[in-house]
Amino acid sequence: MTASARLGVIMLCHTALPRAAQVARFWLAAGCPVVLHIDQAAPEHDLAALRDDLGEQPLLRFSRRHRCEWGSWEIVRASQDAAEVMLRDFADVNHVLLSSGACLPLRPAEDLLAHLNARPETDFIESVAITHATWIMGGLSQERFTLYFPFNWRRQRWLFDQSVEVQRKLGIRRKVPAPLEPHMGSQWWCLTRKTLQAILDDPDRPRFERYFRRNWIPDESYFQTLVRRHATGIESRSLTLVKFDRNGRPNLFYDDHLHLLRRSDCFLARKIWPEAEKLYGFFLSDKPASLPPVTPEPAKIDRYFELAERQRFEGRAGLYMQSRFPSFDVAGTARTAGPYSGFSGFDHVFENFEHWLGQVTGTRPHGHLYAPERVQFHGGAQVWHGALSASAGLRDYNPYMFLTNLLWATRGEVQCFCFGPEDTLPDGLVDFMTHDPNASLSLITGAYLLPLFRGRPPKGELLAHIGAMQQREQAWISILRSRWVQARVRIWTLGEMLADPAPRLEELVEGMGGGAGLRAHGLPALRPIEGFDAYLAQLRDKGLPPAILKEFQR
Amino acid sequence: MFTPLPNALDRWYRFRMDWKRRRLRARAILRRGELTCLRRGSWDRDAILLFCTIRNEAERLDWFLHHYRTLGVGHFIFVDNDSTDDTRARVLALPDATVYATGASYKAARFGMDWINWLMLRHAQGHWCVVADADELLIYPHWQTRPLPALTKWLEAQGQPVMPAMMLELYPKGPLDQAVYAPGTDPTTCLDWFDAGNYTITHKPLLDCLLIQGGPRARCFFERAPNRAPTLTKLPLIRWSWHYAWVNSTHSILPRALNRVFATDTGERVAGALLHTKFLPTVVEKSRIEKVRAQHFGDAPVFDSYYDSVAQAPDLWCPASTRYGGWEQLEDLGLMSRGGWA
Structure with a gap:
């Protein structure tokens, strides 16, 4: 491939580094510069192994390491740092894609490059005004922007809940810094150099950061909000397929999802189970390019996961089994399977x-x-x-x-x-x-x-x-x-x-x-x-x- | 069918069962002397362990090992209860097994559970464990494409430390001794029929567990005393902690809360199946021996007629039997469920 590909890829990795290396090589082979962010928590010898594995690559950079806990500000920091490295070192990059170590490209790199080249001015980022975001799975929506979140949701759940309760009772409300309008969306975006540079060079950046630092899950709101201030052409859709369950956790993709993933209209998918040999083997090879293309049917993927969700939460009426034993007084449900x-x-x-x-x-x-x-x-x-x-x-x-x-x-x-x-x-x-x-x-x-x-x-x-x-x-x-x-x-x-x-x-x-x-x-x-x-x-x-x-x- | 207990009663039962749990654990510790370690292997910190009490199972051993190794079990811990065939020699020769031996009574050790409780207390802290007999093959949704570590990781993310898998008894068509089984091959090709939907479930408030009964044995042998029909509830996959203790077989466990693997709203939680390959042709011969040993059931004489019936090589097949066709079929029939694990 030519070295003039105009897409740069940032990968935030923290476990399963060999898989991340595999994906990085996929992008490098397509001529795309790659900036790797390796989580501070990843063991040193894993990192050494990764460096050995990838070897000297002119298009590869490592960005400053942060400890990225789930939903923490450090994730945004890591993305910013990596983006700065990318924009500084690779002058001809026009689009920057943020992905994770557990993301897998679903289509040949050329497809994505062609797609982006045809839309040089477009930012691909899911950015939804929060007043309309009833789709949020598990958690707060509006309050993410109006409360303080000094505690970690995963590690200090009790304190987290208490602090939310207390703030609600006291009627504490933070003000969103003007002129921002809160937006949210998937963490995984693909922005143009122009927009990204504008976000990073924003004269008000310290003021905005002070605000977002105490937000809940800022990685789903920082870029999503700021992009509304700077971008000219937003396509509010992520290029990365993520399926969340009702608890707000991303579903993993396994080997048996291969045919489903081929039906996706997205360019990447996450999260992939690290041992999914068949998925990595298939999508990182030249097979997706050589096989006759399949018509994208994203609705099919939605349906598949929706069915599983429905089975988990609504179950099959009239079934009494080892893992479903409803009491009779559950409202509105039939006790038997049919008339x-x-x-x-x-x-x-x-x-x-x-x-x-x-x-x-x-x-x-x-x-x-x-x-x-x-x-x-x-x-x-x-x-x-x-x-x-x-x-x-x-x-x-x-x-x-x-x-x-x-x-x-x-x-x-x-x-x-x-x-x-x-x-x-x-x-x-x-x-x-x-x-x-x-x-x-x-x-x-x-x-x-x-x-x-x-x-x-x-x-x-x-x-x-x-x-x-x-x-x-x-x-x-x-x-x-x-x-x-x-x-x-x-x-x-x-x-x-x-x-x-x-x-x-x-x-x-x-x-x-x-x-x-x-x-x-x-x-x-x-x-x-x-x-x-x-x-x-x-x-x-x-x-x-x-x-x-x-x-x-x- | 499920009726929640009044709070006070629930607390009282929990209190009682907590003491029972301590008693069972103490009992297991006291009986540890019955076990002699013959071979000690080593395993990784995140290895999935399999605990199995075994006696004269040379015929099933190869496929058993093959099945669980493919699923991703990292180490086998066997308790050999006085095998008279070459079972002991063969498990001793395995590279990935720890072997204990005992000559003590299986029944007196609460059907081997004292031994298992002790060994799990000793070795299993923090590990995901499979507890299965040699004639039990664990399957679960997507098992061919997603090995156990994928499942255990997902269960952990769900905050669920136990997965249920009811026993599904497989049988051949025709008299039991007429089927042909070559050791080392998949027993489900020889035993390929099962009962799809005659299982009855009762909620047991004291342990807060489900009692599942039914299947071919209830249908053919326990018409007169259905309450005596074998329990099919099983909890074979568990992330062990030293607080835990098995109560009777792996049907129920303490603390009580662990038995709540079923949803009582309308949803379904994840559940697998333990394919029970008891009815290989040799069962006919074995049931003659077991009747004399009387080591397997609580009130042994009541089961004499059961052993006698099996010894006559009956045909468990009936026109409404269902031919086994994989986990998708079992899920469709409502015997197992993916419970959100899409």
Whole structure:
């Protein structure tokens, strides 16, 4: 390459110096002068190794070393010193790029040079007026400029927080030195010689420095503010890709991000994990130049990291796992993974109810999931999705997670099942479903009487059994009719349903999107109930309380 | 499902568990005499250490070492509990292993945890450690492209000293003794099925940990006594401090706060999986021996029928089993999570 490249690169390095050397060589090979700032904290022998590694280079300089702690003024000092060296020693440099030792160029140096040469007057620096900067991750925005920050945020967190609190209480406000207007943005910029020189030679520099020295994270505001005073053409966009997480820490890039990084529209990326052999190997070689170019899709990168963030903070609804175990009262979240419908009593009233429901709605309805003997999965299966066993013992060990597991394993497919007071589901589970927006529960109260009427032997004495069933059902209904119900609940008495089943079933099926199926298959037949009135009379004569009897009468 | 404890009760439990922690640590120190050091290696200050109690695992050893070396484990610390095959000779020959031997009872040492507690107290201060049995292979999101040091560095930045990885039991299709396994090869090619979604989780307030049960063993052997089904909760990756003590296996640890590896708002935190390769063909023979030794479960006789069933080489496979297809699949199924580690 020619020695006349007009881009100079400043690199602030503090760990992983061999990687920094590798990147420095990349820029040197392209003919770009490089000024290295090595952190004061870096061990002497690492620095010696770096010097040996790079050897004598006419285009390489080292600037005065500072101890750059995160968010400290020293970072700005280091940048200023390095910039001075760059402007002094390399007269033909027109753009100066500030990068770190953990930055990796994503495109051939020629691309960046061509980009800058085409825009010789443009400063590339993210500089956002703070009144609009709602994007700041974790931390203060406006107050960065109006409070004093004598303590280190990383090392003296307690003191830091206290001092902020006290200043807020006392109403202490610093004045931004006129005529500056506070701006903020990414620390990594690329400025023209003209602008940078103007910032460094500003007659008011000592006054501004006194102010910024006590700012919080001045490396994100010093140049960003001053550039507004001196620059003529600002492109408020950093050439360096940085993805912050919600705590304001930059995400690291690893080998598996290679394809993602190729989609970036930026020229550099940070931070790179120092051991990312594949990334360094790829981007520092001639491969990016030789491979056919990919269309930049920065939105794809954003989406990838946003998804991870969302997974971390919002999680996947309905998932209960080793690292996600939400309490039920977290507001506004579904407790289960997908919609489901529970039907109580319908199978006793209608002929082949599950089969009909499956035909009409196109689902695979289960029988009684909580039947005492075993789980009645659709088609009598022994195991269902997710290897969920039909064993009653396993189900009853944790009936809640049986349901959440079923819904998680079959997400994407609406689940329908029967239940009833004769099943072993705990009342708490009804409560659970009642407060779940995914649930829709339909009950025909009193339908538990029909199997008894058809000859199924009761558990224990007949009236006691009926009484227990009735009590259980009443308990459920008081839950289902409570305030804050999230589920879609429909309750009919047996008498009401028998009197006029058609519109009620239609309402149900329409709600599940089965209108077309209903027209094709019609309504299910009622199971025979001849003699039911006589059976009721018989019960009445045996001594069943009239309050219960009323439920069944048409 | 998760219900926060009232403050006073929480403090009381913390107080009780703090004493339990001290007792466990004292117990480990008292039992240190059971261990004899056969070979002492050395390691870097930032090396990731692996602690493993081992007995007759010659068959699994090669892949175990290969797996964890690839992940970036710097040094292995083995406790050999009276192996009768060539396990001891082989771990002694390793360049990157420290070997202790003991002839004492595994069960009396709280299933080896007294030994591990002592050795970690002795060697692990400040180190990131993996604690795994020879039949447990740790995987986590991006494990093929990002070795353990990348993960531990990220965990440190998150201020999280422990990563959970539930046991995922792998099994073959067909009777257990019909599968073919060549030592030194990847066991997941021979054991390539697992249960995707039949795990139940209960929160244990005393230790503030989760009790995960389920999987093929619960499904096939513990239908009648699901509360007896093996615990699948594991915390195999931890940055050790001398304050810590394992409670039972690596299912739970003290101080209590370390067990809080799960989010109770709606988010997900990072979690891996421990691929359990117990069901290699030799398990059939081994379960006959283990039944007689009765060293593995608390109330050993209750598990006789379990050993008997395994000894008959059952088929754990069912039509709803899922074929293992890597960590992306496990994350998709909600068995592990990247939890923000993009």
